[in-house]
Amino acid sequence: MYKILCLNKISPVGTKRFGEKYTFSPEVQEPDGILVRSASMHDMELGENLLAIARAGAGVNNIPVNQCIENGVVVFNTPGANANAVKELVLCSLFLTSRKIVSSIDWAKTLKGKGDEVSKLVEKGKSAFTGPEIQGKTLGVIGLGAIGILVANAAKSLGMTVYGYDPFLSVDSAWNLSRSVNHAQSLDEIFATCDYITLHVPLTPETKNLVGTASLQKMKDGVRILNFARGDLVDSDAMLEALQKGKVSAYATDFPDDKLLCAENVIAIPHLGASTPESEDNCAEMAVDELKEYLEDGNIRNSVNMPAISMAREPGTKRICIIHKNVPNTIGLFTSTCGDAGINIENMQSKSRGEYAYTILDVSGEVTADAVSALENLEAIIRVRTIV
Ligand SMILES: NC(=O)C1=CN([C@@H]2O[C@H](COP(=O)(O)OP(=O)(O)OC[C@H]3O[C@@H](n4cnc5c(N)ncnc54)[C@H](O)[C@@H]3O)[C@@H](O)[C@H]2O)C=CC1
Numbered sequence: 001m002y003k004i005l006c007l008n009k010i011s012p013v014g015t016k017r018f019g020e021k022y023t024f025s026p027e028v029q030e031p032d033g034i035l036v037r038s039a040s041m042h043d044m045e046l047g048e049n050l051l052a053i054a055r056a057g058a059g060v061n062n063i064p065v066n067q068c069i070e071n072g073v074v075v076f077n078t079p080g081a082n083a084n085a086v087k088e089l090v091l092c093s094l095f096l097t098s099r100k101i102v103s104s105i106d107w108a109k110t111l112k113g114k115g116d117e118v119s120k121l122v123e124k125g126k127s128a129f130t131g132p133e134i135q136g137k138t139l140g141v142i143g144l145g146a147i148g149i150l151v152a153n154a155a156k157s158l159g160m161t162v163y164g165y166d167p168f169l170s171v172d173s174a175w176n177l178s179r180s181v182n183h184a185q186s187l188d189e190i191f192a193t194c195d196y197i198t199l200h201v202p203l204t205p206e207t208k209n210l211v212g213t214a215s216l217q218k219m220k221d222g223v224r225i226l227n228f229a230r231g232d233l234v235d236s237d238a239m240l241e242a243l244q245k246g247k248v249s250a251y252a253t254d255f256p257d258d259k260l261l262c263a264e265n266v267i268a269i270p271h272l273g274a275s276t277p278e279s280e281d282n283c284a285e286m287a288v289d290e291l292k293e294y295l296e297d298g299n300i301r302n303s304v305n306m307p308a309i310s311m312a313r314e315p316g317t318k319r320i321c322i323i324h325k326n327v328p329n330t331i332g333l334f335t336s337t338c339g340d341a342g343i344n345i346e347n348m349q350s351k352s353r354g355e356y357a358y359t360i361l362d363v364s365g366e367v368t369a370d371a372v373s374a375l376e377n378l379e380a381i382i383r384v385r386t387i388v
């Protein structure tokens with residue numbers, strides 16, 4: 001029986017895929033796997049049994065990814081599974097930042113009780129809420145991954161001129177990006193050119209405070225900024241100052257902090273980007289499938305700290321899965337250690353990712369505890385797991 005700890009509410013559309021070999025709940029002790037959405041895991045102790053964490057979502061800044069790999073714990077996410085949900089809220093927020101919809105609805109509510117006067121008061125007061133159309137305006141999309149691409153392409157079809165910036169653009173993303181999206185060569189080009197700027201990059205030490213005092217100064221007066229990626233990409237103090245000075249006309253964020261809540265021209269949304277039934281189901285299904293594939297067969301798909309590797313299981317073979325450092329001669333040591341233990345390697349795959357690597361050996365012959373210890377004692381080894 002595999003034990004899965006659920007740190008957040010996960011759609012049953014996903015968890016029902018676990019089947020009879022699994023037990024899952026928020027109370028599970030010594031789990032083999034963890035399912036998580038946004039819960040912070042930085043102060044959690046990773047149990048000895050823990051093999052994998054699946055993030056039902058995209059951002060993994062709530063997970064100590066580097067510490068995980070040092071402990072032989074594979075971390076997965078669900079790329080693209082919630083991208084459409086975020087795209088739709090970003091498009092909605094393009095309009096919200098333009099047309100003063102939120103403040104105008106709040107104002108309309110103040111007219112309650114004015115009886116027959118309401119329609120006259122509406123016509124008199126509405127001019128305070130005039131805002132521009134997005135058609136013909138320029139949008140800068142920073143980060144052209146699953147979400148950024150959908151936003152860029154949709155904004156094009158809404159009549160915007162779109163600039164995209166992503167120095168690490170993947171080949172898949174390039175294929176999916178509309179040819180009419182302009183390629184910005186630098187962030188400064190986006191800052192100088194765009195009426196609207198939307199952020200779709202992961203939060204990393206490099207992207208923290210991507211929008212701050214210096215970058216705000218380079219932007220057009222009256223720029224509108226959307227942040228549906230992570231709060232710390234934007235320096236809130238600098239943003240509030242820019243809003244007060246009118247440098248920024250409006251800031252829509254899915255990650256409000258205490259300073260931003262209720263501030264004028266801030267549209268504070270309580271992290272709803274991925275909160276649609278469709279996206280929650282997609283993420284849960286993908287996360288559960290990734291965990292099962294890894295726990296049952298050692299195959300890795302969509303990991304953020306290990307290479308992708310997948311090998312069909314041959315009936316009758318046992319599988320040895322090894323997480324190790326990416327250093328010379330390691331594979332040679334595996335084959336000689338197996339040979340010395342009378343284990344025959346029928347099939348194997350090995351892939352590296354940066355400093356780390358993962359090797360699957362499908363073997364025949366008895367895999368004794370001594371043979372496993374001999375592998376574990378090799379210098380570069382992080383974790384050895386046998387699946388029978
Ligand atoms: N509001 C919400 O509920 C959600 C928020 N997110 C956030 O949005 C972020 C993006 O999500 P996806 O598009 O699914 O991820 P993704 O991994 O598909 O795309 C991220 C893109 O950012 C690019 N990038 C990385 N560093 C960059 C830099 N310094 N400058 C420019 N581009 C850079 C990458 O090359 C990649 O193309 C996530 O990391 C997460 O923090 C994701 C899903 C839901």
Ligand SMILES: O=C(O)CCC(=O)C(=O)O
Nearest residue numbers: 037038057058059274275
């Ligand atoms: O699970 C959620 O609602 C958060 C989604 C998110 O922020 C992400 O996928 O990075």
